[in-house]
Amino acid sequence: MEDVQVVAMLVRRCISGDAAAWEEIVRTYNRRIYNICYRFAGSGDDAQDLTQEVFIKMYRTLSTYDSSKGAFSTWVTTITRNLLVDHFRKTKQDRLTDSIDSTASEHEDALPLSEQIQDQSAPPDAHVRSREVSQTVHSALGKLSPELREAVILRDLQDMDYREIAAVLKVPEGTVKSRINRGRAELARLLQRTYRQVM
Amino acid sequence: MPEPTSNGMQCNEFDALLADAIDGVLSGAQLDRFQAHARTCAACGPLLADAEAGRSWMKELSQIEPPVGLVESILASTTGIASDRLLSPVRPSQAQVSWLERSRAWLASTIDPFWATVRQPRFAMSFGMAFFTLSVALSVAGVKPTDLRQVSLRPSAIRRTYYSTHARVVRYYDNIRFVYELQARVRELKRDVSPVQPGSDKAPAKEKERKNDTTQEPEQKQERNYSQTENAVVLASAPLGPSVNDLPVVSVTTYRRLV
């Protein structure tokens, strides 16, 4: 996907202090990183903060990137994923407190899926409808365990191959495939249950 | 197809082939055996159907555009040079214009239970001590409110910070280590807020220092998983990662003093 030599050159220029090269890297990868973060963390605010963190980390550790060990995009995805793990563990405490806190969250994510769909009566057109479906799938994705969620995101949204995903997650390819299978199946079951309730 | 009738496939073999089958890369006898197993196995048949459905659902998710100004804000927090030239007016102005107002309204609704705890004399003493130290540390460190440009002042971020702060405060309020933690955090803060020194990546000496610092260990060497317990928060020595998220600790708690 990426031109190895072009990227290697960019990285070298960055390390030697070329700000324009760094800007190019940021412009090339911010969308990808933001999307992974958004789909994993669930909220745009978190995704924005996390994307920023990923680039700060990248900027600091750019010189440790070794092109002989794998594609730059795999390296970038690994940094992203590791920060998502940290974020997940850090916010676990918050979520525990949140669930004790009786004041209901203002986020629509807090509603059960079926209620979210019931709210969306008679979508005016196909565009709106597809956005609603997308929102519903997004919510369901957030209900998967993080191990399954990340595997499905990397495969189905980022179109990474199993070998790359295995490198990012540091598990064997067989485990990657198994997590993808279970993640997809679990997602389908969540959504089937939802749609069956409503329709 | 040598043996179209033989179907010796086990469930675990089916599972191993499932992803490839959905990718459409199975063929020949293998595909036949796979399909035969799917038809006859009560567990694997539905699994195939669900996994296929799940993949279709995932295709409903489109790529979304990052918010306006994200690139500029990343550049500002890394190289620093872009801050004046490029920094988008969107986020900073939102944050600066009325954050005090918005924080006040928001805090009023959430701070009450916390405030009740804080009012206890013993707690208030420690709390006051801590923030006196923090204020001193802040001014010594030369951190000004304007330096906290990247601070996230959105309610969700503040809320998050409020809870994490609350949790720590309750755990350690009577322990002087709390103060050290805050000081450590201020140092972290200062390091994180200030743009990374351009060219720091190429300096070999600094590189070695970072290598000794486990927080900067190359990502590749760290095994990470989601279930790892993390309750043992180490205080002053805690290698809190580059954490823009943690920044509001300062602004929020400082503000509480003013309430």
Ligand SMILES: [Zn+2]
């Ligand atoms: Zn079976």
